[in-house]
Amino acid sequence: MVTLLHIDSSVLPGEASSSRSVTAAFRKAWEEQHPEGTVIYRDLAANPVPYMTAAAWSAGYTAPSERTPEQSTAFAVREKLMEELEQADAVLIGAPMHNFSIPSTLKAWLDNVLLLGRTAGESPSAEGTPVVVVASRGGSYAPGTPREGFDFVQNYLEAVLKRTLGLHLDFIVPELTMAPRNPAMSELIPLYEASRERAFEDATAKAMELAKRLAA
Structure with a gap:
């Protein structure tokens, strides 16, 4: 039985959000292929994970027996998030562009799951797991556009998800989502x-392609 880790981070709800709409379409197709599979869902806008603290960070590099109560409590949250990533057969992330970068709530999730010596380093614990990122944006930042150099979403996520966590990364990029709302567009x-x-x-x-490949 396969497991999909589905993460949304848009501040907009439901169909008002382009990234949520597209991740919902992905999930629907996925569940049709795996009706008895497991979906772990995190809505980081509705239920944000804690931002990184000194206790949470330092606990990752402190032996469990030597952690303070504050460190142990903080690390328990990180442990659960890392386990969800490690147990997933595939990951789906909605990552809308907010002011040229990812939502702060998604950054908080990444900070929690990235731990050198476990999920990052020579042998990342989730290495090779496929991840599909829906990177929606209000304008266009494609090569040749006026704001080509302002896209800090795809470059950043490639550095973290692919090069650091070792995931197999793929993007879906709905763009110009502000056009229906902005008369100038x-x-x-x-x-x-x-x-x-x-x-x-x-x-x-x-x-469908990913679901079939994992079922083979």
């Missing part, structure tokens, strides 16, 4: 609609 609505349709198609296709 109205001429870009057709491009937004095409990007949105492509994102839903990619989500379904990637979910």
Whole structure:
């Protein structure tokens, strides 16, 4: 029985969020392939994980028998989050661009699960696990666009998820999501609609391909 770890981080609820809409499409296709599988779901906007503290960080490099009560309590949260990542057969992350970067709640989750010598280092404990990131954004930051150099979402997540945690990373990028709301972007609505349709198609296709591959 396979396990999907599904993480959403958009501050917008339901269909108001492009990233949540696309991750929902991925999850629907995934569950159709694995109706008896397990989905671990974390909504980081509704239920944020704790931000990193000195106790939580230092506990990761302190023997359990030598931790203070504060360290032990803080590390118990990190332990659960790391175990969820390690137990997952695949990971799905909604990572909308907030002011050119990822939501702070998603950064907090990453800070909690990244531990040198366990999930990071020479032999990361979740190495090779496939992760699909829905990196939605209000504008376009593709090569050749005016704000090409302002995308600190994909570069950052590639550094952390792929190069540090050793996950097998894939992106789905719905862009121009502000076009229907911003009159100055109205001429870009057709491009937004095409990007949105492509994102839903990619989500379904990637979910089905990945689900079948893991079931083989």
